[in-house]
Amino acid sequence: MLEINHLNAKVKDKEIEILKDFSLKINSSEIHAIMGPNGTGKSTLAKVLMGHYGYEVTGGDILFDNDNIVSLEVNERAKKGIFLCMQDPTVIEGVSNSEFLRTAKGEITGEKVNLYSFIKDMDSAMKSVSLDSNMLHRSLNQGFSGGEKKKNEVLQLKVLKPKFIILDELDSGLDVDSLRIVCENINEYIKENPETSILIITHYPRILEYIKPDYVHVMVDGKIQKTGNIDLAFTVEKDGYLGIGSGVNV
Ligand SMILES: Nc1ncnc2c1ncn2[C@@H]1O[C@H](COP(=O)(O)OP(=O)(O)O)[C@@H](O)[C@H]1O
């Protein structure tokens, strides 16, 4: 589904190279996790995959369903079925959560979404991620707690039905019960849509005990340095990145 080949990317208008010859292949139905020290380029990878305007690809390519998507805009990538659950979701004052979701849904499906049925559908979706339904009528992410922002990202995912999901530190800011609830929602989504692939960026194995990865990668200095299974995540937690050996210099 996704093939990243020798990707180099930097911050736009600056000479800060962040992704350095990064390669990764994710097949349909696979779950991959990426761990790595702070500042190693994990969120940059997530944003570059989504087409964030603040970054520039300087080499390599990103194939999604065999199409090179490097030159596509964010909305075009979203239409192809790529979804980023952001580490720090953006606050958009004056745009209500319901307007935002309904517009996004309409854009992605290409069909007009009926307001009444949408609000009704939302009610049960909001309950399932344990968000109060009045949050639908508040400005997007404004005044939301860290946990509420993350739950709201998972709500978006349930509504937009992507086939490739990037979870950038979904677990940060979520209490233990909330983490379990959002992970249950994602697992239910995978069950209903078994072709879905997921890239989980995390510092902790706990989320990987809920959403079980096929592969765990350690990313250091803009590229993958080591790949294993979930045991690698536990080793990282126990020994740190310095402890896992070859090629890793932090
Ligand atoms: N827009 C930007 N301007 C300047 N530096 C940036 C920008 N985006 C990312 N960086 C730098 O690139 C590095 C990687 O950042 P990031 O991808 O957020 O790391 P991670 O998610 O792995 O913690 C960091 O050193 C960060 O400060």
Ligand SMILES: [Mg+2]
């Ligand atoms: Mg990050």
